Amino acid sequence: MTRESTPHIVALCGSLRDESRTKIVLESLLTTARETGATTELVDLRPYELPSLHAVESEPPDAGRLRATIADADSVALGTPNYHGSYAGSLKNALDYCRREEFAGTTVGLLEVAGGEFPGSAIDHLRTVSRTLHAWPLPTDVAVPNAHTTITDEGIADEAVAERVHQLGRDLVAYADVSSYPETVARETAAGTEPEADD
Numbered sequence: 001m002t003r004e005s006t007p008h009i010v011a012l013c014g015s016l017r018d019e020s021r022t023k024i025v026l027e028s029l030l031t032t033a034r035e036t037g038a039t040t041e042l043v044d045l046r047p048y049e050l051p052s053l054h055a056v057e058s059e060p061p062d063a064g065r066l067r068a069t070i071a072d073a074d075s076v077a078l079g080t081p082n083y084h085g086s087y088a089g090s091l092k093n094a095l096d097y098c099r100r101e102e103f104a105g106t107t108v109g110l111l112e113v114a115g116g117e118f119p120g121s122a123i124d125h126l127r128t129v130s131r132t133l134h135a136w137p138l139p140t141d142v143a144v145p146n147a148h149t150t151i152t153d154e155g156i157a158d159e160a161v162a163e164r165v166h167q168l169g170r171d172l173v174a175y176a177d178v179s180s181y182p183e184t185v186a187r188e189t190a191a192g193t194e195p196e197a198d199d
Contacts (some may be wrong), residue, residue, distance in 0.1 A: 014091030032169030
């Protein structure tokens with residue numbers, strides 16, 4: 001992607017619940033990304049046939065479909081419920097099927113939805129995974145507490161949480177393909193398009 005092209009943002013939902021609060025938050029994030037000028041895609045893992053890695057001898061076709069979707073993204077949002085202080089097993093298994101080739105250099109935003117008051121540990125774990133995959137996790141992340149009251153069928157009830165979700169959506173667009181920035185900036189500078197400094 002070049003900075004002049006339209007970024008494509010993919011959100012990977014780690015929740016398999018029909019009434020997923022994680023999905024509601026990710027949909028809000030993607031709405032903001034579209035309003036900011038991106039194309040978007042929500043990956044719902046429920047229809048994907050992804051048995052535990054190496055549980056079957058041949059690789060399932062959906063593994064290749066997932067990898068292709070991630071590889072096509074300029075930014076990826078990883079959203080998960082907090083299960084026992086970490087991220088969902090369904091998301092872990094999906095990421096196990098991915099390789100560094102799909103994530104390397106990709107901007108990643110992290111989002112966690114927790115039933116209790118102190119979320120954040122799942123984000124820490126996903127940040128480590130993102131770095132291991134050579135992705136670029138954003139400093140902006142979203143930890144949603146008290147999900148049963150914070151997230152309703154109508155959306156995010158807490159204004160501060162909603163604004164942080166919107167900010168993450170904007171950042172995923174603004175910093176899409178961030179790994180190309182040094183080369184892009186150098187190219188723009190050589191072309192004489194470097195912004196003038198203020199006096």
